[in-house]
Amino acid sequence: MLSVENLQTFFHTREGVVRAVDGVSLELSKGGSLGIVGESGSGKSVTCYSLLRLLPMPPARFEGGSAGFEGRDLLTMPVKELRAIRGRRIGMIFQDPMTSLNPYLRVSTQLTEPLRVHLGIGKAGALDQAVAALQAVGIADAEQRIHSYPHEFSGGMRQRVMIAMALITRPDILIADEPTTALDVTVQKQVLDLIGRRREDLGTAVIFISHDLAVVSGVCDYVHVMYGGRVVEAAPVRELFENPLHAYTRALQRSIPALQEKGKPLYTIPGMPPDLSRPSPGCAFAPRRPARARATCLANHRPELVEASPGHWVQDCPGCRDEGLDDAF
Amino acid sequence: MALLEVDSLVKHFPGPRGRTVKAVDGVTFSLERGQVLGLVGESGCGKSTLSRLILQLLPPTSGRVLLEGECLSSLPPAVVRRRRLDFQMVFQDPYASLNPRLTVFSTLSEAIAARHPGMAGNRTACTEAVAALMRRVGLDARAMRKYPHEFSGGQRQRIAIARALAPEPRLIIADEPVSALDVSIQSQILNLLQGLVRDLGLTMIFVSHDLSVVKYIADDITVMYQGKLVETGPAEEVFHHPRESYTRRLLEAVPRIRFGGDRFSSG
Numbered sequence: 362m363l364s365v366e367n368l369q370t371f372f373h374t375r376e377g378v379v380r381a382v383d384g385v386s387l388e389l390s391k392g393g394s395l396g397i398v399g400e401s402g403s404g405k406s407v408t409c410y411s412l413l414r415l416l417p418m419p420p421a422r423f424e425g426g427s428a429g430f431e432g433r434d435l436l437t438m439p440v441k442e443l444r445a446i447r448g449r450r451i452g453m454i455f456q457d458p459m460t461s462l463n464p465y466l467r468v469s470t471q472l473t474e475p476l477r478v479h480l481g482i483g484k485a486g487a488l489d490q491a492v493a494a495l496q497a498v499g500i501a502d503a504e505q506r507i508h509s510y511p512h513e514f515s516g517g518m519r520q521r522v523m524i525a526m527a528l529i530t531r532p533d534i535l536i537a538d539e540p541t542t543a544l545d546v547t548v549q550k551q552v553l554d555l556i557g558r559r560r561e562d563l564g565t566a567v568i569f570i571s572h573d574l575a576v577v578s579g580v581c582d583y584v585h586v587m588y589g590g591r592v593v594e595a596a597p598v599r600e601l602f603e604n605p606l607h608a609y610t611r612a613l614q615r616s617i618p619a620l621q622e623k624g625k626p627l628y629t630i631p632g633m634p635p636d637l638s639r640p641s642p643g644c645a646f647a648p649r650r651p652a653r654a655r656a657t658c659l660a661n662h663r664p665e666l667v668e669a670s671p672g673h674w675v676q677d678c679p680g681c682r683d684e685g686l687d688d689a690f
Numbered sequence: 691m692a693l694l695e696v697d698s699l700v701k702h703f704p705g706p707r708g709r710t711v712k713a714v715d716g717v718t719f720s721l722e723r724g725q726v727l728g729l730v731g732e733s734g735c736g737k738s739t740l741s742r743l744i745l746q747l748l749p750p751t752s753g754r755v756l757l758e759g760e761c762l763s764s765l766p767p768a769v770v771r772r773r774r775l776d777f778q779m780v781f782q783d784p785y786a787s788l789n790p791r792l793t794v795f796s797t798l799s800e801a802i803a804a805r806h807p808g809m810a811g812n813r814t815a816c817t818e819a820v821a822a823l824m825r826r827v828g829l830d831a832r833a834m835r836k837y838p839h840e841f842s843g844g845q846r847q848r849i850a851i852a853r854a855l856a857p858e859p860r861l862i863i864a865d866e867p868v869s870a871l872d873v874s875i876q877s878q879i880l881n882l883l884q885g886l887v888r889d890l891g892l893t894m895i896f897v898s899h900d901l902s903v904v905k906y907i908a909d910d911i912t913v914m915y916q917g918k919l920v921e922t923g924p925a926e927e928v929f930h931h932p933r934e935s936y937t938r939r940l941l942e943a944v945p946r947i948r949f950g951g952d953r954f955s956s957g
Contacts, residue, residue, distance in 0.1 A: 400872050400874055400875075401842070401843060401872055515733070515734070516733065517733070542870075545732045545733050545899040545943075546899055546900055546901075546940065546943040546944050547732050547899075547940065547943040548732075549943065549945070550942075550943040550945070572873055572874070573873050573945065574873070574947065575945040575946055575947050576945045578945075578946075578947045579946075602947055612874075613873070613874060614947075616873060616874045616876075616877045617947075618873070618876055618877050618880055618902065618903050618906055621877075621906065623905065623906055623925070623926065626881050626884070626885075627877035627878075627880055627906065628877060629874065629877045629878045630874050633842075
């Protein structure tokens with residue numbers, strides 16, 4: 362349904378070229394759910410913003426690749442055509458609901474707008490559907506609350522309003538960029554359940570971006586792990602957790618505070634994320650590996666993805682694949 | 691004597707349509723020196739109001755806050771302002787809590803001078819103290835002339851922690867200090883706080899909605915719900931054998947990795 366091939370999005374800044382996304386390929390099937398995991402700056406959000414062309418250009422520029430959606434390329438199609446897809450066929454929700462809700466407009470106006478613009482539904486009909494959409498995301502007194510302004514809702518409620526808005530046109534794909542990171546665990550659970558139900562009921566395909574492996578494990582069937590603008594590992598979710606092949610995936614898993622023993626220092630990944638304006642000629646994760654592992658990391662050419670087992674892809678860097686070296690000195 | 695005693699603290703706000711919002715509704719607890727108390731609850735449970743009451747940023751409706759036996763609630767405002775150096779706060783969002791127009795040096799030297807007014811004019815001593823503080827929280831002291839935006843989220847939270855440590859407080863209230871950070875950065879900040887508690891004998895209230903994070907750092911956990919403390923006990927006990935149904939509900943909401951067997955059984 363959506364097929365991203367070798368996407369390259371660079372930012373041309375005064376300090377140089379930042380290779381934010383450098384050769385990412387994704388495949389999303391109808392009704393599927395895909396997770397993208399990585400730290401801040403790994404390129405996971407830029408990947409998704411690229412698909413909908415939501416980045417300021419310049420400084421951003423597509424240097425290569427394509428994003429096929431129903432046989433057409435999202436990256437090159439005329440903006441007019443893209444507008445018919447954006448918000449209609451592909452919806453997006455963001456981490457901070459206040460950046461996508463207009464503080465000056467009533468929720469009713471914002472929720473009915475996509476119906477009126479994209480589907481040409483009349484005012485009264487759109488309002489009925491908008492109320493139903495708010496009820497579907499679990500907002501009580503939807504008939505009254507719909508006439509409120511965004512600031513009159515709590516954080517969790519706003520997040521739900523935004524989800525209702527993204528889903529109101531029944532898009533085929535929902536892109537969710539860290540939609541629960543700012544929320545309480547209890548509200549987070551409600552939002553995740555909500556997205557799960559929409560998938561089941563309407564077959565909405567989901568791309569879910571998060572830094573939190575535990576959240577992704579509950580939502581997605583297939584997971585891509587990104588590091589330094591590239592995918593380092595991609596596998597069905599169960600396989601990724603039971604048999605992680607790349608050192609970065611293992612390090613991410615080990616650093617979840619909830620899973621660690623009390624009384625001992627928590628595991629942390631040493632070093633810093635790479636500077637994407639000065640990409641390493643070899644393996645990008647090498648500087649964060651123990652010295653003995655680093656010695657066997659690729660130094661002069663970049664590791665390519667190889668299919669280690671059916672559906673399980675990993676960057677083929679010997680120093681990062683060897684689990685035995687994870688705790689070496 | 692306990693370092694901090696909170697005695698039947700109540701804060702009511704006027705609510706919509708003449709109703710009263712009981713944000714904090716009869717809270718009593720005490721905290722020993724060197725202890726870390728985890729305060730857990732959802733947004734709206736009153737945990738932030740409770741923090742503000744302890745810091746004397748809000749007057750209570752009734753009840754008392756005692757620091758080393760001295761009742762803060764009855765002190766004149768000018769004295770409270772001076773005593774406020776004794777309790778410092780770390781906030782959730784280091785992007786919002788640091789002044790973007792001040793360099794790290796200005797932010798930290800200002801906070802140091804609050805405790806030691808004599809340092810204000812002494813640039814060498816100030817530089818030295820700032821450098822020591824930065825090293826203490828794991829930052830490169832050479833970066834002291836930089837502005838907050840030049841640091842990553844995790845580093846910014848370290849600056850915020852250094853700023854809280856600068857006036858040598860007796861109590862630190864950390865309000866969701868890691869919830870805005872990446873999972874991998876969370877561990878680094880938790881380790882830092884853990885080390886500071888151990889090495890400096892800090893007393894801390896660690897506020898969070900995430901029981902699994904609190905469990906790691908707190909000696910005791912207290913669970914707050916609708917303005918009341920519903921369950922208090924040793925951290926491991928509350929985490930593994932919660933008595934209250936509300937605590938269990940909070941625990942069930944923590945996302946878990948569904949597979950991987952032993953690899954992901956939470957410890």
